[in-house]
Amino acid sequence: MNKILRIGCLFALALAAAFFAGRALAQEKPAAPQPKLTNTSIQILMVRSDELKLPMAFQMALYENLVEQIEKTKKFQHVYRDGDQNAANAPDLVVLHSDVFGFKQGSEEARQVTTVVGATHIKVHCEFIDKASGKTQISQDITGNVYFLGGNLRATLDFAKKAAQIVSTYY
Amino acid sequence: LLRRSRDLPLADFRCFPRFSDFFRARPGSFFFFVHPGPNRCSVCAAHGPPPSLALPKEENSSMNMRRRITFFLAAAAALLFIGSLAPPSHAQEEKTTFPDTKHVIGLVGVKHNASGTLTVQNGNLEFVKDQKTTTVPTASITEVLTGKDSERMIGGVIGTLTMFAPYESGRFLSLFRTKIDVLSLTYTDSTGAIHGVVFTLPKGSAFDAKRALVTQGAKTSVSPEAELEAEAKEKEAAKEKAKEKQQ
Numbered sequence: 001m002n003k004i005l006r007i008g009c010l011f012a013l014a015l016a017a018a019f020f021a022g023r024a025l026a027q028e029k030p031a032a033p034q035p036k037l038t039n040t041s042i043q044i045l046m047v048r049s050d051e052l053k054l055p056m057a058f059q060m061a062l063y064e065n066l067v068e069q070i071e072k073t074k075k076f077q078h079v080y081r082d083g084d085q086n087a088a089n090a091p092d093l094v095v096l097h098s099d100v101f102g103f104k105q106g107s108e109e110a111r112q113v114t115t116v117v118g119a120t121h122i123k124v125h126c127e128f129i130d131k132a133s134g135k136t137q138i139s140q141d142i143t144g145n146v147y148f149l150g151g152n153l154r155a156t157l158d159f160a161k162k163a164a165q166i167v168s169t170y171y
Numbered sequence: 172l173l174r175r176s177r178d179l180p181l182a183d184f185r186c187f188p189r190f191s192d193f194f195r196a197r198p199g200s201f202f203f204f205v206h207p208g209p210n211r212c213s214v215c216a217a218h219g220p221p222p223s224l225a226l227p228k229e230e231n232s233s234m235n236m237r238r239r240i241t242f243f244l245a246a247a248a249a250l251l252f253i254g255s256l257a258p259p260s261h262a263q264e265e266k267t268t269f270p271d272t273k274h275v276i277g278l279v280g281v282k283h284n285a286s287g288t289l290t291v292q293n294g295n296l297e298f299v300k301d302q303k304t305t306t307v308p309t310a311s312i313t314e315v316l317t318g319k320d321s322e323r324m325i326g327g328v329i330g331t332l333t334m335f336a337p338y339e340s341g342r343f344l345s346l347f348r349t350k351i352d353v354l355s356l357t358y359t360d361s362t363g364a365i366h367g368v369v370f371t372l373p374k375g376s377a378f379d380a381k382r383a384l385v386t387q388g389a390k391t392s393v394s395p396e397a398e399l400e401a402e403a404k405e406k407e408a409a410k411e412k413a414k415e416k417q418q
């Protein structure tokens with residue numbers, strides 16, 4: 001009986017070790033530190049949603065949260081909004097284009113009652129384009145989610161925080 | 172004087188001096204005259220009132236009271252009906268103050284989810300919170316749209332804490348919700364920069380706020396009238412769907 005228990009424990013340990021080793025190998029190696037981009041100002045354009053119908057409240061919240069969170073990073077001397085005339089003369093300007101390509105509006109009530117359903121997802125394609133050269137510096141899809149706490153608009157804050165994290169990483 | 176059938180001979184008509192008598196009439200006798208008042212008409216003079224409907228004198232006072240009540244009820248109903256047909260009053264059109272408005276995001280210098288009073292006056296949109304006023308000229312507003320949402324009755328920090336209450340009572344409390352309106356707008360500042368603002372208002376207020384803003388110079392891609400029509404269509408569609416489900 002004791003032998004069976006020992007063999008069982010060993011087998012379970014071996015399985016666990018194999019699982020964690022596999023996961024560790026599967027994880028991407030951290031990217032080599034890249035030289036930081038040196039733009040001193042950024043212009044954030046209004047979030048577009050050409051492919052799908054996005055409620056205006058979400059569009060406004062995405063844009064405003066994006067501006068707010070990128071300002072918080074303090075990586076740029078100037079953060080210009082869409083349409084700002086001062087951006088025309090700004091040196092080293094990078095323009096952020098955001099295009100929503102996926103949106104699933106969940107339900108706050110369903111989230112709070114069931115925990116597992118009613119999540120809100122917003123998928124946004126972001127491109128940081130250097131205005132002087134016209135080159136795309138960063139092109140990335142960012143997802144904003146809200147799974148449990150908060151209203152649906154909280155997904156826009158999640159997206160903006162992730163975008164700000166990218167800004168912090170590259171600039 | 173009401174007369175349903177003009178083909179019947181005069182002798183077949185029955186005369187009811189009171190409306191209440193008419194309602195007491197037997198179902199088959201649909202040919203009748205009704206002439207309220209004490210005077211008798213020619214039919215009454217010829218035949219007299221129907222004996223089955225003749226009322227004793229004791230009942231006269233109660234009948235008078237009933238007749239008065241009926242008259243007042245009919246008058247009130249008529250007034251209500253006329254009132255509903257009349258165009259909305261001027262005072263209703265000029266509703267420009269919206270208390271219990273929550274600023275979700277967008278106004279410069281105002282905290283997120285701050286509750287205050289939204290006012291549309293003198294060509295400005297004003298949001299007042301703790302005697303601090305933030306102003307946006309309505310002429311600079313380039314888009315106004317309304318929406319609908321709901322929120323927990325018990326919100327904020329207390330609402331979050333209830334999620335940790337025993338026996339999943341927090342989840343149960345999440346079922347109690349209040350409907351709210353969402354008012355989203357964009358405006359441009361003096362440099363041409365675009366700002367987006369989101370407010371939530373008590374149910375039914377967003378449309379009035381939008382109308383007030385548009386009246387005072389704000390632009391919109393969907394006029395308030397078109398929005399009303401769309402809302403009515405949505406309601407009809409929802410009713411039809413509900414009927415189909417029932418069938």
